[in-house]
Amino acid sequence: MTAQTMTEPAPPPAKPRRPLLQSRVSGVLLVLALLVLWDLSARFWVDSTSWPTVTAVLAALFSGSADLFAAFTSTISLMLKGFVLGALLGVAGGIAIGLSPFLRRAFTPLLEFLRPLPVPGIVPPLILLLGIDDAMKITVVAFSTFFPVLINAAQGVRMVDPVLIDMARTFRHSRLRSMWQLTLPAALPYVFSGLRISLALALIVTVVAEMIAGGTGIGYYLMTMQYAMQPDRMYAGVVLLAATGYALNWLLLLAERRLLHWYSPG
Numbered sequence: 223m224t225a226q227t228m229t230e231p232a233p234p235p236a237k238p239r240r241p242l243l244q245s246r247v248s249g250v251l252l253v254l255a256l257l258v259l260w261d262l263s264a265r266f267w268v269d270s271t272s273w274p275t276v277t278a279v280l281a282a283l284f285s286g287s288a289d290l291f292a293a294f295t296s297t298i299s300l301m302l303k304g305f306v307l308g309a310l311l312g313v314a315g316g317i318a319i320g321l322s323p324f325l326r327r328a329f330t331p332l333l334e335f336l337r338p339l340p341v342p343g344i345v346p347p348l349i350l351l352l353g354i355d356d357a358m359k360i361t362v363v364a365f366s367t368f369f370p371v372l373i374n375a376a377q378g379v380r381m382v383d384p385v386l387i388d389m390a391r392t393f394r395h396s397r398l399r400s401m402w403q404l405t406l407p408a409a410l411p412y413v414f415s416g417l418r419i420s421l422a423l424a425l426i427v428t429v430v431a432e433m434i435a436g437g438t439g440i441g442y443y444l445m446t447m448q449y450a451m452q453p454d455r456m457y458a459g460v461v462l463l464a465a466t467g468y469a470l471n472w473l474l475l476l477a478e479r480r481l482l483h484w485y486s487p488g
């Protein structure tokens with residue numbers, strides 16, 4: 223063995239190839255395969271006017287129906303208002319409960335009493351109090367968003383390393399400065415987990431509220447198309463909702479990666 227070969231650096235280990243089933247391409251292929259199966263079943267196997275082909279649904283989606291996109295815009299506007307309101311209240315409440323054992327003991331029974339309430343169960347009382355306008359729907363969405371964010375934020379605050387808190391006290395950091403520079407950054411991964419859960423809930427709850435007490439929105443649109451026996455337009459609304467949920471989750475993940483670039487989950 224020569225000196226040259228002894229001093230040559232070893233080649234870097236080859237990166238393991240990502241399994242196909244775990245790749246993003248495989249996810250897209252699975253969706254396409256399901257759509258093809260849907261289309262074939264509607265053409266050859268299912269003899270029903272309530273089960274349109276994929277091409278008919280896509281034609282209804284891209285035909286530019288003003289009613290569909292007006293309903294969609296109304297739903298997204300209500301959802302975002304309720305989501306932002308519930309998220310802000312959830313983060314503030316979660317930090318307060320996480321920092322204060324007194325507040326945690328005082329409010330835990332009330333929160334556990336209200337948290338399991340189903341959305342259809344709270345809509346009728348809210349209709350009596352707020353009517354069937356946008357205020358009721360925003361309140362329902364905020365209510366559903368509030369609890370996952372609050373619970374995750376409180377858990378994130380409680381998971382802060384006590385050694386770091388003692389170190390901040392040693393350096394005589396104020397309570398506000400410690401919360402801003404230590405507690406909140408440490409709790410942010412938990413907060414984003416709550417936000418992702420709440421985002422899906424917000425979209426679902428908005429549609430349900432529009433179905434129960436709506437004159438506008440995608441939920442009301444779906445019910446109208448069902449009664450009008452226009453399944454292609456109804457499924458077009460469903461597909462639009464699915465694509466919207468995927469896009470919103472992707473945007474939230476992108477924001478999480480940008481804001482928490484220092485965080486690497488195990």
